[in-house]
Amino acid sequence: MEELKTDKKAFIEGFMLLYDLHTALFANVIENISEQDAHNRLNTKANHIAWLTGSLVQERFDLANALGIDQQQKAAALFEGHKGVQDELTYPALASFKEDWERISPLLKAALLNVNQEKLDSTIPMPDGEMTFFDWVFFIIHRESYCIGQIGLWRRLLGYKAMRYPMEGEKK
Template sequence: MVTDLSITRLLEQYDFHSKLYVNCLVDIKPDDAQKRINQNTNHIAWLAGNLVSVRYRLGNSIGLKEQDVFHELFKDQRPIQKHITYPDLAPIQKDWNRITPLLRDQLFALTEEELLAPQPFDAPLLGASNLLNTISFLIDRESYAIGQLGLLRKIFGYEAMKYN
């Protein structure tokens, strides 16, 4: 059984991440967005673009017909590609700002039956394999990536991400 409280709590986290994402990208210089700590880590531009891509992927799985601007770079959860210069943060963030309210409205409109339907794509889940748990996993994953963005800010000498 899904309660209104379940989706409400997920949407609160979604809204919080929507703000933190933007806060993580404040004042990042283009060169710093492309820097990697080492060859085993992602950089800010990849993390930012991947987060946008995942929101579009979730939206597509629940009926949105939108496609992210940099779909080819991030499709199929493609890992960072070593010899590619990723787009500047401004167009990536513009795409974030485009999908965020559309996806939020779509998530808010989901019925209990839709939330309990089988998961739309393969994702590691705790509990039942349904859309609600997929949404929960993806929102949790956003926390992980936003944490990396915040850490990279500090590593590259920027002030800490703001929560307000």
């Protein structure tokens, strides 16, 4: 009996609604955060805002690279191999991460909208096995929500106003 395959391409188009929202929220969640506060872990081992921001950017570049876009963020070496936060480092300015985010986001969006079913069904190696490319895209979109939420919490813990959401008609 032949296995039926889900039309994952239709799901990608749905994912793009979240992708566009995350693209706008990224700028809003890091808005007005000082570089000192971006590195403040409030005496915890939690990932600080600078690391979370750079990690978000790195994941978009990694996905773009897997879709044939040969570009890197300026701070790529800090995140190679999914490196965790490094206590002894001062990470680049949030503005630098924002520039890279704005550079890769439209390129990645176009590539995702043009990805074919064969690529979505392909598998990629992971530390504990493998997953389909489609599942990896889903994971990255979900992770963006999670990391933006963490930065939003850091904003409040550090005394900043809550992240603002894009208003109707505002550029996403």
